[in-house]
Amino acid sequence: MTKIVYDAGAFIPDFHLSHMAMELYAKLAKKDWRKVRLQLGDRGDPDFYIEVWEEADGSRVNTNAIPRHDPALVEVVETLRDGASGLASYLKVTEIPDGSIYRIEKIALGAERVVIPEDLEWINPRGNPGAWE
Numbered sequence: 001m002t003k004i005v006y007d008a009g010a011f012i013p014d015f016h017l018s019h020m021a022m023e024l025y026a027k028l029a030k031k032d033w034r035k036v037r038l039q040l041g042d043r044g045d046p047d048f049y050i051e052v053w054e055e056a057d058g059s060r061v062n063t064n065a066i067p068r069h070d071p072a073l074v075e076v077v078e079t080l081r082d083g084a085s086g087l088a089s090y091l092k093v094t095e096i097p098d099g100s101i102y103r104i105e106k107i108a109l110g111a112e113r114v115v116i117p118e119d120l121e122w123i124n125p126r127g128n129p130g131a132w133e
Contacts, residue, residue, distance in 0.1 A: 001095040003074040004102060009090030010110025015064050016086030021076050022053050022061070028072035032056040068104060068114075 007015055017025065019035065026033040033053050040050060053061040063086075066073055077084045077091050085091045088110070096102050100116045107113050 002069055002098050002100065003071075003078075003093050003095055004104075004114045005068045005070075005073050005077050005091055005093055006104055006112045006114050007085075007089050007110060008092045008112070010112070011088040013106070013110045015066075016089045017063050017076070017091075018080070018084055018086045019051065021080055021084040021086065022063075024080065025066070025072055025076045026053075028075055029070065031061075033061055069102075 010016075022033065022035070025031070033055060035051050036054050038050050038052055055061060074093055077093050082090075094114050096114065096116050100118075102114050102116050104112050105115045
């Protein structure tokens with residue numbers, strides 16, 4: 001079976017990992033990432049910032065680009081459990097048969113499900129004689 005990470009209860013559309021999960025993923029996947037603070041606004045308030053992750057070249061890390069079947073990502077979610085979930089996320093691991101293709105489908109706001117072809121109900125109008133007469 002192949003393990004896939006999905007967000008079972010997000011309230012925002014993007015896939016988010018916690019800072020703890022980002023640190024562990026970077027270590028397991030051997031990524032040269034670093035956490036940086038971005039000052040918000042022009043108020044000069046040192047406590048008015050967000051923390052983001054950057055690649056070695058200074059570009060932002062896009063967690064949506066991490067393959068959901070990445071063994072390091074699966075290990076992070078299985079190890080940290082609820083601690084892996086980032087902003088408004090509820091990350092879970094599911095299994096699909098080895099060799100299956102899959103897609104991540106949004107079902108509500110940011111909540112997702114993992115879909116394989118066998119999960120879909122197909123309609124063949126030619127296979128149902130008289131259906132269109």
